[in-house]
Amino acid sequence: MYHFSANAKQFVLLLIVGIVLLLGYVHYSFFNERLNGVWFDSSNKDIPVDEDQRNTSLSKSIFRSREQNIISPERLLYKQPSVLVGRTDVVAVTPWLAPIVWEGTFDPDLVDTIYKSMNITIATxxxxxxxxxxxxxxxxETAEKHFMVDFNVRYYVFxxxxDDVPSVNLSQGRHLSVIxxxxxxxxxxxxxxxxxxxxxxIERQISREADYIFCLDVDSKFHARWGAESLGRLVAVIHPWFYQATRDHFTYERRPASTAYIPMDEGDxxxxxxxxxxxxxxxxxxxxVCRNQLEEDARNSxxxxxxxxxxxxRYLLYNxxxxxxxxxxxxxxxxxxxxxxxxxxxxxxVKNYAEIRPNV
Ligand SMILES: CC(=O)N[C@H]1[C@@H](OP(=O)(O)OP(=O)(O)OC[C@H]2O[C@@H](n3ccc(=O)[nH]c3=O)[C@H](O)[C@@H]2O)O[C@H](CO)[C@H](O)[C@@H]1O
Ligand SMILES: [Mn+2]
Structure with a gap:
């Protein structure tokens, strides 16, 4: 009797473990299939995905991005900040109180130390x-010298x-994927x-691999430090040709028929x-949002x-x-x-547009 009940207990236990493993496998393969689709396989691309679901359950649960406390180690010594002395030749804050990052407005070692303790990964x-x-x-090669040095960086080259992607020596903690x-x-x-x-x-890969992301033009070089002072929830850069211009001279889209339209008397x-x-x-x-608006414009020629x-x-004017x-x-x-x-x-x-672009 005693033997029988011990065997039965073992059997029931095994059965439960088996069911849990099976459920785990089904769940894993289901999510894996949703997250790792084959690139540009049209059969895959056309699966209708419910927009609300994409916004909430799927995406929210896989994003790593989060606000963290700004923690500075004890006994880290740096120059005393001043509320009276600083740059006066440029404006370092927007009317909605977002910082504008200029040399001399931040302490590079302090800001890097703070973000390094967060152990973040930056996608590029x-x-x-x-x-x-x-x-x-x-x-x-220049990014390896100047961009987010000593941080975890993942380059995504599209x-x-x-076969023509050069092999470049990457420092420790840095990784490159070709897509x-x-x-x-x-x-x-x-x-x-x-x-x-x-x-x-982002849906298929980056959301699980990085906390922050920068999307950059390739026809460019790094020349000096670019560190953690650049990190934020939503980051944009002021165009070098327009920072002295008035808004009516900005080359925004001015036709109301486009979803990128910005009226003459708006714009930051x-x-x-x-x-x-x-x-x-x-x-x-x-x-x-930008992709949807580009596609809507294309439908309207x-x-x-x-x-x-x-x-x-247009997006950044309202967001x-x-x-x-x-x-x-x-x-x-x-x-x-x-x-x-x-x-x-x-x-x-500097590039020769006629020589390098497929059309002029
Ligand atoms: C400084 C700046 O804001 N530049 C903008 C400007 O001119 P740009 O002259 O900077 O545009 P561009 O020729 O550099 O093209 C933008 C990017 O697209 C990629 N690319 C482009 C063409 C090609 O044949 N192969 C290729 O890979 C590449 O990463 C390149 O860096 O206008 C573009 C088109 O509106 C983009 O808005 C650029 O960001
Ligand atoms: Mn460019």
Missing amino acids: TVFAVGKYVRFLRDFL TDRP QVPGSNRWQEISARRMEIIQTA YYYAGALFGGFVEDVYTLTK IEAAWQEESHLN KPSKLLSPEYQWDDKKTNTKEVKVIRFSSV
């Missing part, structure tokens, strides 16, 4: 489609020429489709399309003046960035230096 997306693969080596994307015979389309492709990459700053970032979750929403840059500007980067973070090698810009951290290289 960069597109190198067609001949633009030639910019990758300089971009990656290209139609995976194949289609080419195009219109540069406008390559540039604009970045919104859709980044959105998809002109943001560059070559850089945006923030929490992965916030950038996900940005790319999703209208293309905004500066493609995704126009849609980005204010929580941090702005000064033009130090997006200079242009064609532009002569100005006295406010004391350090050039990242800049667009």
Whole structure:
């Protein structure tokens, strides 16, 4: 009797373990299938996904982005901050009280120390489609020297020429993934489709691998420190050609027929399309909205003046960035230096448009 009941107990226990394992397997394969679809497999792309579900249950549960306390270690010594002495030649805060990051407004060691203790990972997306693969080596090599040094960084290189991606020595804690994307015979389309492709990459991969993300142009080089001072919930950069201009001179989309339309008497700053970032979750929403508006415009046969840059500007007018980067973070090698810009951290290289783009 005693023996029988011990065996029965063992059997029931095994049965329960078996059922739990089976349920676990079914659950795992279901989510895996949803998260790891094959890139650009059309059969996969057309699965209708309920928008509400995408907004809440699926995405919210997988994002790693979160606000953390700003903790500084005891006995870290640094220069005393002042409320009276600082930069007076530039404005370092927006009317909605977001900081504008300029050299001299932050303590680089202090800010890096604070964010390093959070053990965060920063995703960096960069597109190198067609001949633009030639910019990758300089971009990656200079990023290794100046961009988020000593942080965990994951580069995501989107290209139609995976074999031409150069092999660059990466420091410890840094990682590079190559993701194949289609080419195009219109540069406008390559540039604009970045919104859709980044959105998809966040859903499939980046949301689980990073806390923050920066989306950058590849025809660029890093020249000086770019560190944790750039991190925030939603981050944009002031375009180097427009920071002295009045809003009526901004090259926003001015036709009301476009979803990127901004009236003449609105607008804060002109943001560059070559850089945006923030929490992965916030950038996900940005790319999703811009992608939908680009597609709506395409259905109405209208293309905004500066493609995704126009849609980005419209989005950021009504969804204010929580941090702005000064033009130090997006200079242009064609532009002569100005006295406010004391350090050039990242800049667009001079390129021959006719030679490098698939169309003019
Ligand atoms: C400084 C700045 O704000 N630049 C913007 C501007 O000119 P840009 O002259 O900076 O545009 P661009 O030719 O650099 O194109 C933008 C990016 O798209 C990718 N690409 C483009 C073409 C191609 O054949 N292959 C390829 O990979 C590449 O990552 C490149 O850096 O206008 C573009 C189109 O509206 C974007 O808004 C850019 O961000
Ligand atoms: Mn560019």
